[in-house]
Amino acid sequence: MRFSRLPLLWRVFAINAALLVAATLLLALTPVTIHARIAIVEGLDLAVGLVVMLAANLLLLRHTLRPIDRLVERMRRIDLLQPGQRIPEHGGVEVAELTHTFNEMLERLEAERRESAQRALRAQEAERRRIASGLHDEVGQVLTGVLLRLDDDETKQAVRQALEEVRRIARELRPEMLEQLGLVSALTELSRKFADSSGVHVERRFATDLPSLSDDAELAVYRVAQESLTNIARHADASHVEIALQPGADSVVLRVADDGRGIPGPDASAVNGHGGLRGMRERALLVGGALAIKRGSEGGVEVRLEVPAGEP
Amino acid sequence: MPIPLVTRILVADDHPIVRSGLKKVIDAQADMEVVAEAEDGAEAVKKALKDDVHLAILDVSMPKTTGIQAADELHKRKPELKLLMLSMYDSEQFLFESLKAGASGYVLKSDADQDIVEAVRRTMRGQSFLYPSAISTLVKDFVERGRPEEEQFDILTPRELQVLKLIAEAYTSKEIAQELVISVKTVERHRQNILDKLGMSDRVELTRYAIRRGLIQP
Numbered sequence: 082m083r084f085s086r087l088p089l090l091w092r093v094f095a096i097n098a099a100l101l102v103a104a105t106l107l108l109a110l111t112p113v114t115i116h117a118r119i120a121i122v123e124g125l126d127l128a129v130g131l132v133v134m135l136a137a138n139l140l141l142l143r144h145t146l147r148p149i150d151r152l153v154e155r156m157r158r159i160d161l162l163q164p165g166q167r168i169p170e171h172g173g174v175e176v177a178e179l180t181h182t183f184n185e186m187l188e189r190l191e192a193e194r195r196e197s198a199q200r201a202l203r204a205q206e207a208e209r210r211r212i213a214s215g216l217h218d219e220v221g222q223v224l225t226g227v228l229l230r231l232d233d234d235e236t237k238q239a240v241r242q243a244l245e246e247v248r249r250i251a252r253e254l255r256p257e258m259l260e261q262l263g264l265v266s267a268l269t270e271l272s273r274k275f276a277d278s279s280g281v282h283v284e285r286r287f288a289t290d291l292p293s294l295s296d297d298a299e300l301a302v303y304r305v306a307q308e309s310l311t312n313i314a315r316h317a318d319a320s321h322v323e324i325a326l327q328p329g330a331d332s333v334v335l336r337v338a339d340d341g342r343g344i345p346g347p348d349a350s351a352v353n354g355h356g357g358l359r360g361m362r363e364r365a366l367l368v369g370g371a372l373a374i375k376r377g378s379e380g381g382v383e384v385r386l387e388v389p390a391g392e393p
Numbered sequence: 394m395p396i397p398l399v400t401r402i403l404v405a406d407d408h409p410i411v412r413s414g415l416k417k418v419i420d421a422q423a424d425m426e427v428v429a430e431a432e433d434g435a436e437a438v439k440k441a442l443k444d445d446v447h448l449a450i451l452d453v454s455m456p457k458t459t460g461i462q463a464a465d466e467l468h469k470r471k472p473e474l475k476l477l478m479l480s481m482y483d484s485e486q487f488l489f490e491s492l493k494a495g496a497s498g499y500v501l502k503s504d505a506d507q508d509i510v511e512a513v514r515r516t517m518r519g520q521s522f523l524y525p526s527a528i529s530t531l532v533k534d535f536v537e538r539g540r541p542e543e544e545q546f547d548i549l550t551p552r553e554l555q556v557l558k559l560i561a562e563a564y565t566s567k568e569i570a571q572e573l574v575i576s577v578k579t580v581e582r583h584r585q586n587i588l589d590k591l592g593m594s595d596r597v598e599l600t601r602y603a604i605r606r607g608l609i610q611p
Contacts, residue, residue, distance in 0.1 A: 217454070221481055222408035225502040229414025237506065244503040248481050258486055261459055265610060266486040273485065289610065 090146050097138045105131045148176040156183060165191075198363045206300070213255030221247045256303055264299045265291070265326065268306055272324050275310045281339075286325040291333050292390035301364045302326075302335050302388060305372065308361055309337040309384045317341030319381055332370075335386040340379035361386075396517050397447055403429040405437035405463070406452040406479065411502070415450065415479075418509055425513055434458025438466050441474060448516060450509075451496075453480035453487055461487070461494050468495025475516045479505065488527050489609040492596045498522030520585075521596045526563065528584075531593060533561040534606060548590050556583040 084092065109127050148171065155168045167184045170177045224244045231237045259267040265287045276283040294302070306324065313319055319341030327334050358374060361384070365372035370388035377383035402419060404412050404427050416427040429444050431437035434451070435458045441449045449467060451460035458466075464476045478491040478499045488499045497516040500508050501524045512522035523531070536557065549557060552573075559569045566584070570577045588594040593602060604611045 217481060218408070221502070222411050225481075225505065226408070226410030226414040228503070229411070229418055229506050231506070241503050244481075248483070248503070252482060257454060257482070258484060261453075261461065262486055262490055266490070269608075270484050270486045285607075 089149070090142055093142055093146075094139055097142075098135055101131060101134050101138070145173070148173065152176060152180055152183075159187065195363075195366065199367045202360070202363055202367055209254040213251045216247050216251040216254070217257075221251065253307075259299060259303055260296075264294065264302060267299075267303055268324065268326065271303070271306060271310065272322075275314065275322075279314045281313070281319055282321050284321070284323045286323065286327070288327050291326060291328050292331065294333055294388060294390060295368070295392050298333075298368045298370070298388040298390075301368045301370065302333065302386060304364055305361045305384065305386045306335060306337060308357055309382075312357065313337075313339045313341060313382075317343075317381055321379070329387055331391070332387050332389050335388075336383065338377045338379065338383040339381040340377070341381040343376055343381045398424065400425040400447045400513060400517055401428045401445060402426065402513065403431065403437065403441050403444065403446045403449040405431035405434070405449065405455065405460070407432050407455050411452070411479075415505065415509060418506060419513070422510055425510070434460060434463035437463045438470075441467055442471055446474065448475040448477060448513060450477045450479055450500075453478055453482065453491070461490055464491060464496050465494040477512055477516055477522070479509075483524065483526060485527060485530060485608060488523065489600065489603040492521070492600045492603070493609065495596075497596050499524060499527070520594055521599060523599075525565065528588070529560055529563040531599075531602075532557060532587075532591075533563075534608070535591065535593075536561045549587060553583055553587050553590070556580065557587055560584065560587070 084095075087095070105127050109124060152168065159166055159168075167187065168180050170180045170184070221244065224240055224247065228237060228240045228244065231240065256267050256271070258270055268287065269285060272283045272285055275281070310322070310324075313322060317339050319339035322337065322339045324338075325334075325336040327336070362372050365386055365388070368388050370386060373385045375383055375385075402425055404415050404419075406412050406415070412430050416430075419425050419427050429440045429446060431440050433455045437449060437451055437455075437460075438458065440446070451463050453460040455463070460478055460480075464478065467474055467476060472495075476494075476496040478487075478496045479502060480487055480499065481502050483501055491499050498512045498521050500512045500522065504524065508522070508524065515522045555573060556569060559572060564572065566577050566580045569580045573580070585594065592598040603609050
């Protein structure tokens, strides 16, 4: 085994041991005029002394170097998907320094991840707006114009269908209602369309005294509601959904709860890695809000989003 | 106010191709004519106030001043002017907000070719025009939550009740005619009577109904 591959403990111990053995041997083999019997006793003394020193050396070294092992162990267990974890700065000067630097690096990584996620989100929304505009303004209007000029029924029907599809896609991408009529109207429409297409019964509880939100916050609430309902339609197998918008402490709280299958696992922590739900979490963070997903009181899933009120 | 021989119409939409298409359909009728056009809400308000116009068709999604904002302003400043909304969106929210703002009707662009003429005529007669699936939804909502107003069912004739149930299930007039073995014209007549009796043919009544039912905020 190559020397440099040995763990630190064994390297230091080996060096110390070599020194101690050499010193002992030197002592033992130095020419000395001693009676043979005394030489044996002295030899035994030296041997025992050596063993004791070696043992003490090993134990002390292991104690001093243990924090490094612990640190390595902890570093291994850090999970970037759960931000906020930091290692307590114990141990000697060097170990504490190392831990501190490691924690700083974690901080930088998390900040960077957050920033790039938010950049991606902003780019996505801008893109959606562009596509929706293009669809609505260019494609939709041209089709409408064409429809009004046609005489052949069959062609008209085909154009009508195309127009319906364009309309549906545009609406999903950019909820114009949100801009014109506000969050409550947009969510009412969203939930009604969901009820129509999925057959699930929807109960709406929208408070009338909601504080006003910034445009970004309203869009975040809308998107989270949209994503939640999509998930329910796809996975939940639910029969009843409640969607609520209530005032909080200088904030607005959205709740979407269903009575479906729920999330597998004891504490819904499995959802943290799921793409769409991560997207919701990022949206919440982007507007300074907080998202929580847990097991609902009716057995299914409850999504709770709280966003701060007022302009940013 | 007596219905004019030729209804003078202003068309407001930010897309020339839509305006020209509507003009073609409207001008082909003897009793209506497009006399003014506008590209956005602000221009629509200006022209509608100034010109001798009986009815204004406003696109819901216009830049600057939106269609609903324009409708609101026009309704306040020239209440005798009739207003029809035109939209890409089959949205009850937009529909009821439009009615609240003063519009008499809401026409979907995807059906504008066949609905706009009827919508204009009904509006000039003082009736409302709702796109068909909105009527189905309204009626369905009425039927499903009918408990406290069960007595309303008594004022409908048995035949009208039959038609009501089919409307609630989103049958078209043609389908209802086939189902009940009557003419389409008869179906339309029943439909109008039902809406009248249920207080849903007038924009004021419809708005009140929608607010009562929580379909929109007051």
